[in-house]
Amino acid sequence: MNYSYISHLYCPKCSKTYSSEETQHLCTCGSPLLVEYRLDELAYDWKKDHLADRSPDLWRYHELLPLQDEQYKTTLGEGMSPLLTMNRIGQDMGIHDLLMKDEGTIPTGSFKARGAAVGVSKAKELGVEELAMPTNGNAGAAWSLYAARASMKSTIVMPIDAPKITRNECAISGASLYLVDGLISDAGQIVGNAVQEKGMYNVSTLKEPYRIEGKKTMGLEIAEQLNWEVPDVILYPTGGGVGLIGIHKALKELQQLGWIQKDKMPRLVAVQSDGCAPIVQAWEKGETEAPFWEGSETVAFGINVPKALGDFLVLEALYETDGCAIAISDDALLEEQKKVAQKEGAFVCPEGAAAFSAARHLREQGWIQEEDKVVVLNTGAGIKYPDTVNVNLPILKPGERIR
Amino acid sequence: MNYSYISHLYCPKCSKTYSSEETQHLCTCGSPLLVEYRLDELAYDWKKDHLADRSPDLWRYHELLPLQDEQYKTTLGEGMSPLLTMNRIGQDMGIHDLLMKDEGTIPTGSFKARGAAVGVSKAKELGVEELAMPTNGNAGAAWSLYAARASMKSTIVMPIDAPKITRNECAISGASLYLVDGLISDAGQIVGNAVQEKGMYNVSTLKEPYRIEGKKTMGLEIAEQLNWEVPDVILYPTGGGVGLIGIHKALKELQQLGWIQKDKMPRLVAVQSDGCAPIVQAWEKGETEAPFWEGSETVAFGINVPKALGDFLVLEALYETDGCAIAISDDALLEEQKKVAQKEGAFVCPEGAAAFSAARHLREQGWIQEEDKVVVLNTGAGIKYPDTVNVNLPILKPGERIR
Numbered sequence: 001m002n003y004s005y006i007s008h009l010y011c012p013k014c015s016k017t018y019s020s021e022e023t024q025h026l027c028t029c030g031s032p033l034l035v036e037y038r039l040d041e042l043a044y045d046w047k048k049d050h051l052a053d054r055s056p057d058l059w060r061y062h063e064l065l066p067l068q069d070e071q072y073k074t075t076l077g078e079g080m081s082p083l084l085t086m087n088r089i090g091q092d093m094g095i096h097d098l099l100m101k102d103e104g105t106i107p108t109g110s111f112k113a114r115g116a117a118v119g120v121s122k123a124k125e126l127g128v129e130e131l132a133m134p135t136n137g138n139a140g141a142a143w144s145l146y147a148a149r150a151s152m153k154s155t156i157v158m159p160i161d162a163p164k165i166t167r168n169e170c171a172i173s174g175a176s177l178y179l180v181d182g183l184i185s186d187a188g189q190i191v192g193n194a195v196q197e198k199g200m201y202n203v204s205t206l207k208e209p210y211r212i213e214g215k216k217t218m219g220l221e222i223a224e225q226l227n228w229e230v231p232d233v234i235l236y237p238t239g240g241g242v243g244l245i246g247i248h249k250a251l252k253e254l255q256q257l258g259w260i261q262k263d264k265m266p267r268l269v270a271v272q273s274d275g276c277a278p279i280v281q282a283w284e285k286g287e288t289e290a291p292f293w294e295g296s297e298t299v300a301f302g303i304n305v306p307k308a309l310g311d312f313l314v315l316e317a318l319y320e321t322d323g324c325a326i327a328i329s330d331d332a333l334l335e336e337q338k339k340v341a342q343k344e345g346a347f348v349c350p351e352g353a354a355a356f357s358a359a360r361h362l363r364e365q366g367w368i369q370e371e372d373k374v375v376v377l378n379t380g381a382g383i384k385y386p387d388t389v390n391v392n393l394p395i396l397k398p399g400e401r402i403r
Numbered sequence: 404m405n406y407s408y409i410s411h412l413y414c415p416k417c418s419k420t421y422s423s424e425e426t427q428h429l430c431t432c433g434s435p436l437l438v439e440y441r442l443d444e445l446a447y448d449w450k451k452d453h454l455a456d457r458s459p460d461l462w463r464y465h466e467l468l469p470l471q472d473e474q475y476k477t478t479l480g481e482g483m484s485p486l487l488t489m490n491r492i493g494q495d496m497g498i499h500d501l502l503m504k505d506e507g508t509i510p511t512g513s514f515k516a517r518g519a520a521v522g523v524s525k526a527k528e529l530g531v532e533e534l535a536m537p538t539n540g541n542a543g544a545a546w547s548l549y550a551a552r553a554s555m556k557s558t559i560v561m562p563i564d565a566p567k568i569t570r571n572e573c574a575i576s577g578a579s580l581y582l583v584d585g586l587i588s589d590a591g592q593i594v595g596n597a598v599q600e601k602g603m604y605n606v607s608t609l610k611e612p613y614r615i616e617g618k619k620t621m622g623l624e625i626a627e628q629l630n631w632e633v634p635d636v637i638l639y640p641t642g643g644g645v646g647l648i649g650i651h652k653a654l655k656e657l658q659q660l661g662w663i664q665k666d667k668m669p670r671l672v673a674v675q676s677d678g679c680a681p682i683v684q685a686w687e688k689g690e691t692e693a694p695f696w697e698g699s700e701t702v703a704f705g706i707n708v709p710k711a712l713g714d715f716l717v718l719e720a721l722y723e724t725d726g727c728a729i730a731i732s733d734d735a736l737l738e739e740q741k742k743v744a745q746k747e748g749a750f751v752c753p754e755g756a757a758a759f760s761a762a763r764h765l766r767e768q769g770w771i772q773e774e775d776k777v778v779v780l781n782t783g784a785g786i787k788y789p790d791t792v793n794v795n796l797p798i799l800k801p802g803e804r805i806r
Contacts, residue, residue: 056483057485076505076748077484077487080459082479082510084480107485108786109512145749148745148746148747148748149748149749155805157805160798165786167796168786169786172744172785173748178805179797179799180800180801182801337575344552345552345553347548381786383571386567389575391574394581395584396583397584398584398586398589399592402579
């Protein structure tokens, strides 16, 4: 058996194929590239019970990941995050079987670590010595730390108002870190120039094909954790949408392997902020690409992505699975964040809270039924966003009594 | 088979025994109480291969935990944290086989979640409706969130200068949270009064017997992850010392079960800050109890504990295992925190960094040998302590180029 059953890269827009033996970025047509595996061969060689004695991390699925030589594996133990029952908040919403996939317990405190682990490992295998990316925070933190673990240099550019915690994570990794007095698009332009002039490897969202392979492991894990049954609905906070594209890809691959039912796919839901909802707008109009969202603004900065390179893949996943897209207000998601903490003891990130709020709205609208099995993705730890909690507390003097 | 093989509680100082069927706190002699299991019966009933198909969390060891009825299990998926190879920092120190047990990927971002999960579950089973505790931050965050998950009320008192992130965690859980314009000892006094006057369940460190049982699972996991071989040395950042006492207890129980060698125990190392080193002072003098440390101060606030209730148990563990105690300066630990991030991609907490620095010092002194297998406990995520990273970064204007 091979460590990986990777075959090649292909363009989901124009079908052109590329070798996975050298570094690749976008297709000549401008589309992101996806990874194709030798699934027929793998279906013959690989059985579920091979997983039994493997470590509880995402590398347990290495046959379905792009890394070919295990020596380049760069890991901090990421993956197999808990899939938790959420009975009390579920009851509050009228959903009997509500679960949360909790990515707050992943190294670097967010699901970005999955993409970074697989992306950095594959880059290392391909001989990359220095990567570069623009970031709003969490992705830069993850990629710079995994790069450090792989002895790879990194150049990270982030807006000056990105959260301080993620700035510190990048800084302590030893990355060449720059702030830009502007937006993520300004950071992207600076990285674009640096990549051209200095030959760095560009790991901006979907500009290299392997981040999505790391993210897809969320879908593989949900299926395994539910004993190879899929849920009825999966709600995913959607900025760049890489995780949603990845989960969709993972479940289709599992169907081709015969590991899950061929005739049941969960309805996928793209959850956005009403301050930045290009996918929702496109979905409502039945379009296959999303517009640029002007003047975007939300406390859930991870989903503040006005134009996603993979928008057409996100929309395709929604249409193919009879899913939907929904926008949530900042007020509603902050209210939901409190409810989830108080009823379930889980301090979810604002993006995760938006997905819970979306479940509530969709249940109210009848789009989610009482008996549906519903999985909400919480994409990161609430502690990475301390400013979303405002508290006014009683201050006692030493010796004073609680009334 | 029973879910738990708990037998009773006993006092490690005066040997008095207590029932585990009702709530208990300290022994009448003032000592913390420990849990005794029916180990002979368990050795007969329980085999390593029973673990094979259990979830990767600490409840996989439920026979060796105090909860008797699984319906009271209160879990956020805590446990089975990664045991990572640390080859580059190990090489830098001259230690061939250096590993890190990374508790930064546990719910609530610190190892405190283990004690809270088991402690809250058992309290729920015993009928507790409201708990109370003083905290410097992480423990309060963990206990208040797990209490919320168990539908249990909590009252938390923390010094006004405790880290803002942990304050927010407690607040969002719905706990009754009070700040005190004073020290942790002032918080302790306020909780003591509230417990007496309002009948709350006191879960201050070691004042209830079950937190230690949660913490001991770190020892169980290290043994399982090393395929039931123990390492030569385990370094543990020591404030209250509950984890170190727990790891020692776990390994002794595994010896009695016959799951690990009877004649090899790792040398346990208590790592403190030189701004608060009562255990080190006592160990250097060969004493069995530690003095109160006046005017304690360190950036590693989790080990700022001037007097630990379990000091005698920590010292006993060091003497019994031929271990040692060592104090690290804030400068040294902050320097080590950077090195670990840059060489391994791991953003450890200051307490974990102190333990790495201790490994370096002990290797230099020859106390650790080049070929020793050494495990360092990182007790939490670096992101919970953003103020330990100070960065001065270049700020670019939009369109500006990286030089």
